[in-house]
Ligand SMILES: Nc1ncnc2c1ncn2[C@@H]1O[C@H](COP(=O)(O)OP(=O)(O)O)[C@@H](O)[C@H]1O
Ligand code: SF4
Ligand code: SF4
């Protein structure tokens with residue numbers, strides 16, 4: 033039977049920019065960020081602290097800082113324009129169709145309410161059904177996130193739980209309304225690696241089961257390698273590279289991505305006694321008028337052309353791009369390195 | 374063989390809770406730790422949060438008094454010496470330099486502090502030493518009069534390292550020194566620590582949860598579970614071929630950046646146990662997929678396998694009649710000296 037619904041991305045972001053007013057002028061913390069996210073897909077947004085991962089992603093759902101101005105040529109969730117959405121409608125989407133999970137579970141948990149009350153509250157607040165139905169779903173979800181004695185857990189307060197269990201509760205709350213998209217900002221950064229593995233597997237499982245898309249904000253390429261379908265590498269507020277996660281990690285096409293990956297000590301190599309690679313210099317100031325490639329003060333390949341706009345988005349293979357005038361050459365080199373190993 | 378640092382059956386117990394009508398419970402943060410650290414080596418300590426890593430660090434620094442057992446530095450019990458004397462020889466570097474550095478002091482003052490505390494130095498001597506240290510840890514002189522809040526995380530960690538080195542200590546206890554840093558800065562700090570070790574013949578006790586960092590920097594690794602060492606061995610052996618079921622789980626939970634990295638399978642049965650009421654026998658048995666009957670009742674003693682020591686009944690021979698005892702040298706239970 034021919035299908036009439038054409039395939040449309042769940043989320044379309046085109047040229048998202050975020051500026052924050054400061055006493056000494058404006059700083060641009062997001063510059064022309066573009067990507068698409070399909071239903072059920074996992075996108076990792078990776079970069080070092082201050083690269084703008086959180087600000088620009090939270091801006092999707094109106095959670096940017098007060099002094100921030102967000103602009104975009106397009107910001108569409110299932111075709112609906114998120115930029116012009118009235119506040120109350122944004123609030124309905126947030127929690128109902130898009131759920132947000134933060135690094136510190138206590139950001140989302142109310143210390144004076146029991147786990148059960150918090151789960152039930154989101155369900156009722158979005159008018160999804162009766163209290164009895166809410167309770168049933170709450171217990172079901174606590175079990176799904178791997179908590180034994182779910183009924184007893186419902187009566188506990190957040191402070192009675194470990195960090196890992198709290199994050200599971202937050203995930204259960206995020207799932208109460210059957211969201212189509214979960215945005216998780218460093219959800220496992222504060223947890224032990226063993227708990228991290230559990231939480232990531234859990235997110236993955238729930239995602240498969242409920243066909244949710246996931247935007248995972250992380251600074252950890254190990255997390256990217258193990259869970260993401262696609263990756264977006266941010267530097268100084270701009271996308272420097274994007275593509276299928278495994279391809280980008282195996283053969284980076286941007287000097288920043290390759291530099292960053294080379295800084296990480298590897299379990300597989302015997303690099304003891306050898307100095308690790310570093311990236312010289314510092315992230316430039318984001319104040320005032322920015323132009324050209326912002327990585328140029330740290331890049332060994334920089335040349336005069338790197339200082340002028342626009343730096344082209346070079347397509348480097350299926351679904352991949354890198355914003356660097358030498359992208360093709362770098363990709364060829366990282367491929368050769370891999371081949372030579 | 375005696376080391377620079379010798380830890381003998383160290384226990385640190387904390388009474389917790391307890392009110393008018395209830396007895397306090399006992400949290401055995403360290404429950405019989407024995408360990409030697411040789412001069413010039415890097416020994417890493419790994420384990421989940423709450424397993425006792427930081428308590429051990431504090432006991433080595435002389436900040437935490439042992440409930441029983443000994444910590445010997447150059448053959449002398451450190452808890453019988455003045456804190457100030459110990460602090461000159463054993464210095465800490467912590468995870469969060471921000472909270473360890475007084476925001477109202479300049480870089481130079483912060484680095485000079487341990488020398489001023491010691492007295493016995495002229496202002497000129499102190500000034501010269503501070504300049505040398507700044508050079509050593511890669512802090513440009515122009516930052517000397519800056520305040521730590523005006524600096525980056527990497528620069529603050531350099532101050533903390535500089536301050537740790539100013540009294541020329543022999544042993545540095547690093548408690549997650551790069552966990553709060555981005556990987557590019559982490560690489561700089563790890564390189565700096567390696568250079569300093571070579572240049573000053575330093576010894577590090579290095580606490581970290583990142584196994585690839587541990588592998589990069591350490592000669593030997595000790596794995597702690599609920600206050601007990603479960604495996605101790607050369608970094609390569611322990612991380613390439615972990616023996617203890619807990620070490621294997623930690624190893625498999627590590628997410629590498631290899632493109633073929635997959636999400637690890639569910640790592641444990643059950644959750645982290647209540648540390649005030651740890652399981653009998655092997656503390657790990659309720660979560661262990663390999664547990665034998667004997668594991669529920671008997672604490673496994675440490676046995677030598679290859680170049681490692683492992684405390685697990687898969688190797689003690691007590692639970693596996695088929696095991697070849699000639700390969701296994703039992704070194705007794707952790708209850709003995
Ligand atoms: N509330 C705020 N007010 C002013 N600047 C902010 C605020 N939040 C973030 N920023 C700035 O925006 C930039 C990006 O920050 P962020 O998105 O938090 O980065 P990341 O999540 O990648 O660490 C940084 O320069 C940061 O200082
Ligand atoms: S555009 Fe120029 S400065 Fe930027 S990463 Fe490429 S070569 Fe380096
Ligand atoms: S002693 Fe028994 S329970 Fe403990 S780790 Fe070994 S096999 Fe598992």
Ligand SMILES: [Mg+2]
Pocket residue numbers: 085086217
């Ligand atoms: Mg962030």
